[in-house]
Amino acid sequence: MRSLVLIGHGSHLNPDSASSVYAYADMLREKRLFDEVVEGYWKEEPSLRQVLKTAEYTDVTVIPMFISEGYFTETVIPREMGLGHQGPVPPQGVARVIGGRTVRYTLPYGVHPRMGEVILARAREAYPEMNPADTALIVLGHGTTRNENSNKIVFQNAEQIRQSGQFAEVHALFLDEEPKVNGWQAQVKSKNVVLVPFFASEGWHTQETIPEDIGLTGEVTVFEDGPHGIQTVYYSKPVGTHPAVAEVILQLAEEAHGLSDQGGDVDRTHLDAWNALMALAEDTARIGEVIVRPAEGMFEIRHALDEGKANEGLKTVVTPEGVRDYARLDEGGEYRPVHTLRNLARGWRAVLSREDLPRAMHLLYPAVIEESYAHHHHALRCTPWAATARRQTGIYAKVQKATPQQVEHVASDVCGGCLKTRLWANDALNQTFFAGVPGGIPCAEACTLLVAEVREEVSGKRGAAAGHSHG
Template identity: 30%
Template sequence: MSALMDNEFANDALILIAHGSTINTQSSAPTRALVEAIRGRSIFSEVACAFKLEEPKIEEVPSLVNSQRVFAVPVSISEGQFTEEIVPLHLGLRNESESEYSRKGKIKGKELIYCKPVGTHSSMTSVILSKAADIVREYPFPNMPRSEETTLIIAGHGTQQSANSRKAIEDQVELARARNDYFEVLPAFMEETPLISECLEVARSRYVIIVPFFISDGLHTIEDIPVLLGEPANRVRARIESNQPTWRNPTERKGKLVWYTKAIGNEPNLPEVVLDRVREAAQ
């Protein structure tokens, strides 16, 4: 990743932008933690966050800080509808009728620079593979499977509203395949084919590791996907209510021994990814 020059952004503000949730406030926790981690490094004059569904809101970004130059980084997985349509609209960088827009603009007297999302950064493949390796190392029962006899499934949301949402997952699948670490690497989606609910039948190995390519451990990762993988919904809800993991590693389902990781939002290198996105946009 790019090295940051001393004081290069000392007069600038950084705003991390995420979706947020009205149902599960923990979904914004990784973004808020990321703000604190970057703020503690004293690289920017100001560091804050904004959300679509939580406070402060995305449209408030120019008034959240005093700095004249503001970098906005979407803490999201893909260049999908949220990142490329909703956020620029709320930031004031595009109109609803526009399909093209500039990632730089003068908004309410501030120079606003809209960066690429963290999820499309080149380091994400290593993050996914690290998640997969760590989960079987942490839960090796009955024996830690060798990667060459294991299927890796990268799971995402998928949506008919934006092809780019799917593309982020498929790109990571191709990049992970190129490493030749696993017996096979497959994509799976909540709302598109190939479906997560059918991925265990598709996998050709006895051992399966599933990495949810989401930023936060929100309702999709802790509730929806375990149910799609075959966990009874009432059992998942009971585990949530008692603050237990909703997937026991490994769990046998459909003749496969399945490990399921957490989302990627707590990865220690995410501050570096954010800083790299800022540096790219500043050039």
């Protein structure tokens, strides 16, 4: 029995950032090659610190859904997941035993040799009639000064395609390092240009930054005033959202598993938590903002404030993914990166089978069942703010300078609208919803949204009208 965990970046600001990870997880789930497929995120839930708790089995393969090696794959993910590894990941991956689970951590899918094929597929989609004699290809990477490995795979793919002779020119350009994409007209001479973002997902960069930086007006943009005359740019979708990536992920997972056909067992603690949840659901349980109850051989989830409403007055969903759609946006359509905020949309009900209820509850309240059950049995480990701050690196290292007053000031805003009780700040929670207390949900560690907001506070930027630094 094996769990596959896909790790994405996610965003506090943009709900589309996680869409490709969700899509691949759904696609791989349908293939049934793993006993379960779950997702974890740096900026969403379940967090990197929580995601292993949500895995059902003791054999876990973790694949970073990133386009290149770099700061996140070599520093952030291993640190946050407790892998005991820092630096470049070897081709065969890294294996560790964590909390009774065998965890295999692979290279990011973007460095797989087949990604060159995906770049070409995206280029042909963007410009089907392209003529190699008058068409240039730009492979656009993010780039970073924090890790020299970040740009390596972009240059490698560009060189491989250049040698294939399928374009008159091939250039590797970047958003945040030289050679930068905003100077493309000085380098590219061809009259037709295909721009392929070597990015993992649709998000702020592909939808806003890139078009703004170089003046794109849509999928096709004509530039009339460049040094090489009139040039037409065909802008493709990011490579990370192409369906072929699912096969790349599976190949990585199989390579990480090695020659052993033996999988793991069901994790006993995880099983106990979900059995306890199902026992609650057999009666009627209030968990967070929802009520869960049996309903004619099925189970129903609805907002507690919709209790007593006629079924006809509510929209009915019948899949866990339908529940996820309501969990991600509030009634006004605003994005909810933290699912325990007290702004869950009303006006819906989910009718689910016994098999689907656990996944729906996981998507509604990621890691809440596992952590609440652990706290109910006095087994939840909490991480004080000081320890969370000390662990931060890169642009978030400055949260270590935050005063207790600053942290509390930010927390009063960020945490004030959350259902959870801040155990990391020594707030008391004597009983959880497992003991029948509706609001009894523990918060074992400051979430990444709070960390990001504390950073803004220390930087003096919090409350500014603009700002995507924590997205």
